[in-house]
Amino acid sequence: xxxxxxxxxxxARLAQELPSLGAPWSAIGVVRQTGSxxxxxxxxxxxxxxxxxxxxxEEQTAGRGRQGRSWVSPPGSALTFSVLLRPDRIPPExxxxxxxxxxTATATAVRALTGLDARLKWPNDVLIGGRKLxxxxxxxxxxxxxxxxxxxxxxxxxxxxxxxxxxPPTSLLAEGVPxxxxxxxxxxxxxxxxxYRTLLLDPDPQRIGLxxxxxxxxxxxxxxxxxxxxxxALVAGRAVDIDPDGRLLxxxxxxxxxxxxxxxxxxx
Numbered sequence: 001x002x003x004x005x006x007x008x009x010x011x012a013r014l015a016q017e018l019p020s021l022g023a024p025w026s027a028i029g030v031v032r033q034t035g036s037x038x039x040x041x042x043x044x045x046x047x048x049x050x051x052x053x054x055x056x057x058e059e060q061t062a063g064r065g066r067q068g069r070s071w072v073s074p075p076g077s078a079l080t081f082s083v084l085l086r087p088d089r090i091p092p093e094x095x096x097x098x099x100x101x102x103x104t105a106t107a108t109a110v111r112a113l114t115g116l117d118a119r120l121k122w123p124n125d126v127l128i129g130g131r132k133l134x135x136x137x138x139x140x141x142x143x144x145x146x147x148x149x150x151x152x153x154x155x156x157x158x159x160x161x162x163x164x165x166x167x168p169p170t171s172l173l174a175e176g177v178p179x180x181x182x183x184x185x186x187x188x189x190x191x192x193x194x195x196y197r198t199l200l201l202d203p204d205p206q207r208i209g210l211x212x213x214x215x216x217x218x219x220x221x222x223x224x225x226x227x228x229x230x231x232x233a234l235v236a237g238r239a240v241d242i243d244p245d246g247r248l249l250x251x252x253x254x255x256x257x258x259x260x261x262x263x264x265x266x267x268x
Contacts, residue, residue, distance in 0.1 A: 005154035005178055006076030008032075008058060009185075017186050021193050024052035024085060031055070033075075035062035037082035038139055038148040045084050045144035056081040056185065060150075077155045077171075079181045082148040083192070087200070094203045095145065096246040096260065099124045099138040100214055101199065102147045105192035106134055107217050110151075113187055114177040119219035121167075122239070122248045122264050126151070127219050130266075131170035149188065153181055206244050215242055224267040225250060227259050235259060236267075 011030040018025050027050065034040055037055045039062070044053070059075040087095065103124030110118040110126065110133070119127045126134035134151035152160060152171035160169035172178050198208045205211040215221060220239045227235040227250060237252035248259040 005173070005180060006074075008076065009056060009182055014056075014182060014185065018054075018189075021186070021190050023193065023197055025054060025083075025189055025193060026050050026052035028054040028056065031057050033057065033059045033061065036060055036148070037080060038137060038146050041082045041084045041146045042139060042141050042144075045141050045146060049084055051084065051086040051144075053084045054081060054189065055084075074155065074159055076181075077153060077159060079149070079151045079153050079184055079188075081185065082146050083189075085145045085147070085196070086143055087145060088143060089200050090203045093245055094199075094205070095140075097199065097205050097210065098145055099136050099147060100246050101195050101210060102136050102138070102149060102192060104210065104214050104217060105195055106136065106149055106151065106188050108191045108213075109184065109187040110134075110172075112191075113179050113184060114172060114175070116172075116175055116177055118217070120214065120217045121266065122218065122220040122242070122259075123246070125167075127167075128170050128175055130219070131168045133170050133172070133175075151184070153184065154178060204244070205246070211242060211244065218242070220248065220264060220266065226265045226267055227262040228265070229259070229262045235262070239264075 009030050014028050018028050034057045037057050041055055057080050060080050100123055103120045107118040107120055107126050116128050121127050124136040125132055137148045139146050154173045155171040157174055195210060202208050223239055225239045235250050235257050237250045239248055240251045241249040243249055250257045250259055
């Protein structure tokens with residue numbers, strides 16, 4: 001175990017870095033322990049907390065993934081944080097791009113800092129060689145959207161929980177390329193902020209290149225997939241494309257089905 005990677009984050013240093021990243025980031029807080037950074041920011045958003053607020057936790061005791069799954073890791077071993085956005089200028093039909101944008105930013109940052117071939121399992125799980133490195137959860141309250149990111153940094157193989165659907169977990173340490181959490185956080189926020197500002201100016205993911213970048217990073221397109229839809233319905237076929245609203249297009253053989261939400265399992 002690399003104990004130096006689990007040293008507490010320096011909030012003062014992170015706050016000094018934040019202005020250099022530009023909009024939308026306005027404030028950053030670090031807490032030793034909380035149940036869920038998403039739950040905390042959702043509560044604060046309902047009480048008027050500013051756009052661009054970032055909350056980082058050294059430890060989450062009730063971290064959540066998609067479909068209510070838990071995301072719990074030893075203190076200091078993961079980068080767990082949430083951001084609060086108020087995307088008033090983005091049309092409702094494009095808001096589904098926000099978690100995909102977060103996945104794109106996270107994978108891009110990991111690739112830049114480590115050289116690892118980080119890929120995206122639709123909609124936004126970050127994979128390394130088919131192993132899950134990071135998960136992302138977006139939740140809304142009123143006009144605010146809170147996006148949480150949990151990324152395994154220094155967890156040893158024995159500390160990593162089994163992923164859903166048989167997807168094996170991994171961490172940057174397990175992949176042999178450990179990175180300090182503060183460096184990783186700043187790089188993710190930098191990439192996230194650049195894409196978010198561009199999307200606010202022109203909410204067309206095709207025109208601004210976000211769709212192209214997502215497709216380049218996709219680990220799902222071209223594979224046979226099984227999609228578990230809300231309500232327990234299933235769609236099976238080949239993942240062929242991502243549409244301008246961020247939906248996964250699955251060719252079932254009888255037609256193309258646009259998946260807006262669901263749990264994707266890579267079959268082959």
